[in-house]
Amino acid sequence: MANYADGARTPRTLTEREQRALLKVTGEHRAGFRDHVLYAVALGTGLREHELIALSVGDVFRDGRPRRRLLLSVFKGAGKAGGTQEVLMSESLRGKLRRFHQWKARERECLDDDAPLFVSRLGRRLSLRQVRHGFIVWQDRAGFERRVTFHMLRHSAVTNLYALTNDIRLTQRFARHCSLVTTMVYRHPSEDDLVKASRGCGVERRLGPTCQSRCPPSSR
Numbered sequence: 001m002a003n004y005a006d007g008a009r010t011p012r013t014l015t016e017r018e019q020r021a022l023l024k025v026t027g028e029h030r031a032g033f034r035d036h037v038l039y040a041v042a043l044g045t046g047l048r049e050h051e052l053i054a055l056s057v058g059d060v061f062r063d064g065r066p067r068r069r070l071l072l073s074v075f076k077g078a079g080k081a082g083g084t085q086e087v088l089m090s091e092s093l094r095g096k097l098r099r100f101h102q103w104k105a106r107e108r109e110c111l112d113d114d115a116p117l118f119v120s121r122l123g124r125r126l127s128l129r130q131v132r133h134g135f136i137v138w139q140d141r142a143g144f145e146r147r148v149t150f151h152m153l154r155h156s157a158v159t160n161l162y163a164l165t166n167d168i169r170l171t172q173r174f175a176r177h178c179s180l181v182t183t184m185v186y187r188h189p190s191e192d193d194l195v196k197a198s199r200g201c202g203v204e205r206r207l208g209p210t211c212q213s214r215c216p217p218s219s220r
Contacts, residue, residue, distance in 0.1 A: 010188040011155035014148055015195055019043060019156060021142040029141070035134055037100045038118055039153060044093040046157035046175055049150045051075050053126045058113025061101055066094040075176070085176060162186045 014022070023043075026036035042052060054074035060067060069086040089097070104111060109119060116125035135150045162171040172183040189197075
């Protein structure tokens with residue numbers, strides 16, 4: 001198990017700054033609230049993008065109020081496992097979803113149990129293509145200096161939980177991994193660990209200004 005985890009590639013994640021910037025720009029833009037909630041749910045639950053767009057109103061709300069446990073009928077391995085999975089939602093996320101339900105009502109979106117939770121401007125269930133395109137647009141508006149994929153939100157969610165708890169078993173349950181081996185890769189340093197290390201232990205800081213004259217500019 002340890003050998004596999006040590007040799008596996010570290011999951012790519014968003015930094016804390018990127019996560020905050022993404023939620024800020026979508027939360028403040030008048031046309032961004034749907035995507036703001038979409039990204040907040042992704043970061044708060046670790047759901048995969050196909051699991052998110054498959055959500056219906058009744059999976060998340062009961063009698064107009066957010067459930068404590070989100071119901072998943074579409075999830076990785078659902079064809080073999082069957083049934084449903086439950087995902088616990090935090091109070092802060094439920095508060096955001098409560099406002100989302102009110103917003104959907106004001107926008108006159110369908111709130112029947114079998115209606116899609118996240119819909120396009122035409123009132124149809126969001127497609128993977130639309131989600132990925134929108135994610136690129138919001139990255140640009142948030143001022144990202146690199147391109148990230150939507151699946152990195154899931155990696156970020158799992159990494160955030162492990163960093164908070166340092167409990168690999170709890171992280172496995174959160175990520176809904178069948179095998180602990182899959183979760184072990186999240187023990188590796190994250191993007192934030194690298195950023196913090198480069199700030200605190202930079203070559204210039206350790207060697208002083210002489211490094212500036214000895215190191216030629218990069219040719220790249």
